[in-house]
Amino acid sequence: MPVWRYMELCLTHPEHGYYVARDPLGRDGDFITSPEVSQMFGELLGLWAASIWKAIGSPQLVRLVELGPGRGTMMSDALRALRVLPPLFQSIQVHLVEINPVLREKQRAALGHLDNVSWHDSIDEVPGGTTILFANEYFDVLPIHQAVRKEQGWHERVIEIDDAGELVFGVAAEPIPRFEALLPSWVRAAPIGAVFEWRPDSEIMKIATRVREEGGAALIIDYGHLRSDAGDTFQAIAQHAYADPLKHPGQADLTAHVDFQSLARAAESIGARVHGPVTQGEFLKRLGIETRALALMAKASPEVSEDIATALQRLTGGGRGGMGSMFKVIGVSEADLNEIAGLTDVARSEASA
Numbered sequence: 001m002p003v004w005r006y007m008e009l010c011l012t013h014p015e016h017g018y019y020v021a022r023d024p025l026g027r028d029g030d031f032i033t034s035p036e037v038s039q040m041f042g043e044l045l046g047l048w049a050a051s052i053w054k055a056i057g058s059p060q061l062v063r064l065v066e067l068g069p070g071r072g073t074m075m076s077d078a079l080r081a082l083r084v085l086p087p088l089f090q091s092i093q094v095h096l097v098e099i100n101p102v103l104r105e106k107q108r109a110a111l112g113h114l115d116n117v118s119w120h121d122s123i124d125e126v127p128g129g130t131t132i133l134f135a136n137e138y139f140d141v142l143p144i145h146q147a148v149r150k151e152q153g154w155h156e157r158v159i160e161i162d163d164a165g166e167l168v169f170g171v172a173a174e175p176i177p178r179f180e181a182l183l184p185s186w187v188r189a190a191p192i193g194a195v196f197e198w199r200p201d202s203e204i205m206k207i208a209t210r211v212r213e214e215g216g217a218a219l220i221i222d223y224g225h226l227r228s229d230a231g232d233t234f235q236a237i238a239q240h241a242y243a244d245p246l247k248h249p250g251q252a253d254l255t256a257h258v259d260f261q262s263l264a265r266a267a268e269s270i271g272a273r274v275h276g277p278v279t280q281g282e283f284l285k286r287l288g289i290e291t292r293a294l295a296l297m298a299k300a301s302p303e304v305s306e307d308i309a310t311a312l313q314r315l316t317g318g319g320r321g322g323m324g325s326m327f328k329v330i331g332v333s334e335a336d337l338n339e340i341a342g343l344t345d346v347a348r349s350e351a352s353a
Contacts, residue, residue: 002172003234004143006159007254011141012099016250019100019141033137034221034280034323035074038311040296042077044287045219049078049132051341052217053088056130056334062088062216065095065126065133070103072096072110074136079114092116095126123206131210133218139263140222140255142199144234147176149194154179157195159246167246187230195232197256201266208272208332217333217340223326224258226277233257260328267332275331275343281316281324286342289316 011018034041053062066075075094082089094117098104104119111117120126146157153175160170180188187196207218225231236245238252245254264274276283293312297305318325331343 001159003146003157003159006249007143007234007256010249010252010254011143013250018250018253021100021102033070034315034327035070035077035136037314037323038308039077040289040292040308040311041284041315042074043081043292044284044289045074045134046078046081048219048287048341049134050082050085050088052132052333052337053085053091055337055340056215056217058087058091059130059215060091061093061129062091063095063126063129063131064092065097065123065131067097067123067133067135068138068141069096069098069107072107074134075107076110078134079111093129094118095120097121097123097126123203123210128210128214131214131216131218133207133211133216134221135207135218136221138222139199139203139220139258140224141253142203144197144199144256146232146234147179147196149190149192149196149230150175151192154183154196167249169246184228187228190230194230196230197233198259198262201262204263204266204332205270208267208270211332211334212270212272215334217331217337220263220330220332221280221283221327222258223323224260224328226260226328228259228261231257258328260330263330263332271335273333273335273337275333275340277328277330278343279325280327280329281318281322283329283342284316284324 009017012020014020049064053059064075069075075096079089079092079094082092094111094114096107096117097120098107099121107119147154148157148171150171155171155173155175158170158172160168162168183196190196210216211218233256234245234254235256236243236247236252236254238248243252245252260277264277267274289312293308297308300308314321314323316322316324329343331340333340
């Protein structure tokens, strides 16, 4: 079967899918996301949402949407920050897009005291209206297609069973018709054996169409690359370590890097405005995370202050364990929104250069 189908089954199979019946987050899970590192992350995204609300004219109803909201930590922190603006807080309807019943229960525990929260299986179910949307580590788990360059052209990469009964990578017998014409020129020159990955544009097109037609903006945060290029990034993560993606299907998180150039191109093709991308570290610093960290440390014990400093470094720094350089941030908005906090068109041209 194609890689995309294998990934889809491993993650979302109704009985055996990785994301269907478990909580993968935290020290006892397989990975930790930025909201779990520190409350500062969600609080700053809440303030970012407030800046968008003001920039679009402070509408009386705004749908605050999160795709793949984990345990509800980020939304809870964001809403706490938004309480400082009662007119905005009272205008919010929260919509969480989540297929995992285990995580839905944890989200209810975090947000169930509110009467303005709704759950959905997909973004298609979220009612229309002005939208401010968060997608943190959402796109990296959407299934990818892979193609391998051979002498005869680019062939779709597939998963096969070898003579020993083990899963192995293979390629489809026939090349993909006219595939090379769709590739950037620098990818066409890739050597024999090179791998090219892509995701369908359906999810980013839904998001871009919503904010273009209904008003508002979306914030996408994920790890990936700024420019479309060849490279195999398909990987598995289990218990905070990399694993073989073909071993133990459904028992590990399968991901691949996000192509931010592809996201931007798709959003712009239907008339939405794109802001960024910039690195997560730069984005959070522009939003004031260093000032927020100092404020929290001033009221904390020495031990807690050290934890805050460690979290700040992890969210904004590079190197081993750092998320600041690996993760990128891009904004998608209605066409008339010229600038949004932490992201500008100037920043995007600098990042792409």
